[in-house]
Amino acid sequence: MGKHWADFQYEIYLDGMTGAVPRLPTDLTRLEELTERRLGPGPVGYVAGGAGDGSTARANRAALERRRIVPRMLRDVHERDLSVEVLGRVLPAPVALAPVGVLSIMHPDAESAASRAAAAQGVPYVLSSASSTPMEQVAAAMGDAERWFQLYWPKDREVARSFLTRAKAAGYGVLVVTLDTPLLSWRPRDLDQAYLPFLHGVGTANYFSDPAFRAGLAKPVHEDLNAAVTHFVGMFADPAKTWPDLAFLRENWDGPIVLKGVVHPDDARLAADAGMDGVVVSNHGGRQVAGAVAAADALPGVVDAVGDRLTVLFDSGIRTGDDVFKALALGARAVLVGRPYVYGLGLDGQAGVEHVIRCLLAELDLTLALSGHATPATLTRADLVDQRA
Numbered sequence: 561m562g563k564h565w566a567d568f569q570y571e572i573y574l575d576g577m578t579g580a581v582p583r584l585p586t587d588l589t590r591l592e593e594l595t596e597r598r599l600g601p602g603p604v605g606y607v608a609g610g611a612g613d614g615s616t617a618r619a620n621r622a623a624l625e626r627r628r629i630v631p632r633m634l635r636d637v638h639e640r641d642l643s644v645e646v647l648g649r650v651l652p653a654p655v656a657l658a659p660v661g662v663l664s665i666m667h668p669d670a671e672s673a674a675s676r677a678a679a680a681q682g683v684p685y686v687l688s689s690a691s692s693t694p695m696e697q698v699a700a701a702m703g704d705a706e707r708w709f710q711l712y713w714p715k716d717r718e719v720a721r722s723f724l725t726r727a728k729a730a731g732y733g734v735l736v737v738t739l740d741t742p743l744l745s746w747r748p749r750d751l752d753q754a755y756l757p758f759l760h761g762v763g764t765a766n767y768f769s770d771p772a773f774r775a776g777l778a779k780p781v782h783e784d785l786n787a788a789v790t791h792f793v794g795m796f797a798d799p800a801k802t803w804p805d806l807a808f809l810r811e812n813w814d815g816p817i818v819l820k821g822v823v824h825p826d827d828a829r830l831a832a833d834a835g836m837d838g839v840v841v842s843n844h845g846g847r848q849v850a851g852a853v854a855a856a857d858a859l860p861g862v863v864d865a866v867g868d869r870l871t872v873l874f875d876s877g878i879r880t881g882d883d884v885f886k887a888l889a890l891g892a893r894a895v896l897v898g899r900p901y902v903y904g905l906g907l908d909g910q911a912g913v914e915h916v917i918r919c920l921l922a923e924l925d926l927t928l929a930l931s932g933h934a935t936p937a938t939l940t941r942a943d944l945v946d947q948r949a
């Protein structure tokens with residue numbers, strides 16, 4: 561029997577009998593506005609912003625909202641279990657925290673707080689290569705809880721190899737390789753404020769603590785920050801990479817490898833042919849290609865192409881429990897959630913992230929039950945209608 565996520569609902573009502581109400585809203589779509597009021601436009605512009613005029617981020621939301629759930633009745637949903645098997649692991653619910661870099665712009669405890677929240681709730685934490693905290697320190701904050709490492713595949717082979725070795729040694733079990741960011745996109749909200757945290761050495765902790773990275777510097781990081789930042793910018797990503805390069809990752813990582821940022825069915829097939837274990841159907845939360853296909857619209861095609869060969873995960877636009885329901889019904893095995901937990905962190909540190917996870921999963925649990933499902937396993941496309949069709 562799984563955890564009773566919906567118990568959070570009663571807990572909130574019972575607390576209410578002593579006059580207490582939740583510190584943060586339980587409608588997670590309200591967090592962005594609150595965070596902006598609290599933290600100001602620079603950091604929130606960076607987090608909320610998308611590529612171009614923001615149309616891809618809006619399309620992500622519209623594609624989920626357009627799909628409507630068709631609930632079924634009288635199907636015995638009194639005992640429910642949200643657990644799912646993902647890449648050889650049993651997760652208590654089909655949700656993980658997406659890799660998000662530079663969390664110190666949101667809260668001083670940054671990735672340590674977010675990862676502790678994930679550990680406390682039992683959901684996997686995916687640590688970004690561009691974290692503001694070194695991967696070993698995050699691992700120490702998490703104990704033996706489930707953690708995955710997201711790789712921005714550096715141009716320098718030795719740095720890439722060193723990241724993989726360090727991540728393995730620090731107990732990260734799954735490698736998530738992000739393919740959609742060989743360059744940073746055109747992001748007007750950041751450009752108009754000239755806001756780019758990396759240039760101040762924020763979000764570079766894994767690099768500045770790396771022996772292979774430091775071997776490429778003439779002077780130690782603290783003696784010449786500008787040179788270190790320039791070195792980072794030059795190697796952070798490599799737009800020259802192609803599919804055959806994936807062999808390097810397979811040779812240097814013995815656990816599951818998941819490619820993040822796949823939206824074309826043919827790319828999903830190439831991932832399977834390259835011996836990868838999974839893909840994350842994602843458009844980076846609408847932050848990379850302005851005008852790109854909505855992630856939820858790309859999901860069914862990828863599932864049809866490789867669903868029997870690869871684990872298909874999903875992100876980009878998940879804000880509520882019913883969004884998770886819809887992504888699973890479209891064929892995802894589990895989802896990653898990005899901005900909502902980042903706002904939770906900005907508003908209330910570790911507790912804020914735990915609040916977001918608990919709200920999302922309580923709402924998912926109730927949506928499943930009220931729609932006639934005792935587990936995610938029974939969801940199919942037939943549980944949705946597409947309003948546009």
Ligand SMILES: Cc1cc2nc3c(=O)[nH]c(=O)nc-3n(C[C@H](O)[C@H](O)[C@H](O)COP(=O)(O)O)c2cc1C
Nearest residue numbers: 607658659660661688738844845875876877898899
């Ligand atoms: C502020 C911010 C930073 C991000 N940094 C990374 C990153 O370092 N690596 C990565 O693979 N994805 C990164 N992403 C993308 C997320 O992993 C995820 O794909 C996206 O946020 C999902 O969309 P959502 O925010 O609508 O849930 C970032 C997203 C945001 C909002």
Ligand SMILES: O=C(O)C(=O)c1ccccc1
Nearest residue numbers: 661662690741763844847
């Ligand atoms: O901002 C982002 O979306 C992102 O993925 C990123 C890119 C470089 C460094 C940190 C995060």
